[in-house]
Amino acid sequence: MKCPKCEVNHPAKLGRDCVCGYRFILNPKVDMISDYKMKILVQKASNMDQNFFTFDHLYFTFMRTYLKPTSCLIPIIIITAVLFGILALANGFMIFELYVCGGVFAVLYIISVLVRPNTKKFKKIYPRAKFLEFFELWDEFYKTEKFISETTMENPPPDWKEQDIYDYGVNSIVIVDDDLTVDYMIKNETHTSNQCLILSENGYPSYLMGIAKDIREKSSEIPVYYFHRYDPNRQRQNEGLDADCWSFLNGKYIDIGLDEKSVNEIKVLKDLKFGKNEVIPLSALPPHFLAQSMSLILAGELVALTDLAILGLNPEIMGVMDFG
Numbered sequence: 001m002k003c004p005k006c007e008v009n010h011p012a013k014l015g016r017d018c019v020c021g022y023r024f025i026l027n028p029k030v031d032m033i034s035d036y037k038m039k040i041l042v043q044k045a046s047n048m049d050q051n052f053f054t055f056d057h058l059y060f061t062f063m064r065t066y067l068k069p070t071s072c073l074i075p076i077i078i079i080t081a082v083l084f085g086i087l088a089l090a091n092g093f094m095i096f097e098l099y100v101c102g103g104v105f106a107v108l109y110i111i112s113v114l115v116r117p118n119t120k121k122f123k124k125i126y127p128r129a130k131f132l133e134f135f136e137l138w139d140e141f142y143k144t145e146k147f148i149s150e151t152t153m154e155n156p157p158p159d160w161k162e163q164d165i166y167d168y169g170v171n172s173i174v175i176v177d178d179d180l181t182v183d184y185m186i187k188n189e190t191h192t193s194n195q196c197l198i199l200s201e202n203g204y205p206s207y208l209m210g211i212a213k214d215i216r217e218k219s220s221e222i223p224v225y226y227f228h229r230y231d232p233n234r235q236r237q238n239e240g241l242d243a244d245c246w247s248f249l250n251g252k253y254i255d256i257g258l259d260e261k262s263v264n265e266i267k268v269l270k271d272l273k274f275g276k277n278e279v280i281p282l283s284a285l286p287p288h289f290l291a292q293s294m295s296l297i298l299a300g301e302l303v304a305l306t307d308l309a310i311l312g313l314n315p316e317i318m319g320v321m322d323f324g
């Protein structure tokens with residue numbers, strides 16, 4: 001077991017305590033993941049402990065890491081070439097060897113396509129609930145400072161004053177589809193860097209609802225953006241932001257959701273190979289991808305989440321994006 005603290009390989013038979021004092025929490029033989037891998041995943045999900053993250057961000061980071069479409073082509077070419085070399089050395093060059101190697105190549109390639117996991121298989125092997133159990137075990141001992149486990153913003157902070165929001169200026173209102181996403185965005189200061197008011201479609205946190213209504217009534221120019229998950233059912237029924245608390249918008253908001261087009265065009269989502277009827281939350285997008293798309297959309301430079309993908313900006317190589 002590789003130690004996450006001193007990076008030395010610690011033989012499991014020597015017990016759970018590493019010589020450096022680190023105590024192993026997870027047993028990779030029984031649990032689905034080792035301490036070392038958990039640490040790497042947490043670092044990835046939190047952008048090296050700079051950003052807050054939710055469990056979904058961690059799980060999708062886990063999925064993304066393990067479902068990476070690693071090309072099997074190169075190993076298959078090497079195996080075939082070695083086989084050809086052996087046959088040619090033994091028998092001299094003969095045309096039938098080319099046929100044999102061509103056949104082996106085709107069979108290996110077909111197998112590699114068939115065994116490539118998709119999210120369905122992945123979730124069967126590594127169920128979300130099981131992974132959460134292991135993460136909680138880990139988190140109990142090594143408190144992950146940037147982990148958001150629950151919503152904590154229903155009530156305003158003690159030093160909060162309504163006037164602060166007006167003084168600071170609100171250029172737009174952002175509605176997200178999930179309460180925890182509000183905590184996630186506010187803790188990562190998305191609201192200050194984009195000068196926006198962030199609420200969930202359920203009207204959370206309720207103390208900001210009156211302000212949202214007031215701002216909108218005073219100026220209908222203030223755009224309202226609705227960022228939401230991909231839900232094939234809602235998509236089919238053409239449902240939008242229909243909660244009663246938003247009726248004062250009269251349906252006038254800008255829908256920035258994951259739709260069929262974005263699911264098919266955003267490579268980082270395609271790589272996760274979701275099933276046709278799966279709901280795809282916003283947290284399936286790498287955090288820096290969502291943060292950057294959102295900033296550009298709110299600045300009026302992009303109109304959809306797909307645009308960033310169309311611009312050819314591959315979030316994997318865009319580097320680590322700060323919120324803000």
Ligand SMILES: [Zn+2]
Nearest residue numbers: 003006018020
């Ligand atoms: Zn150690």
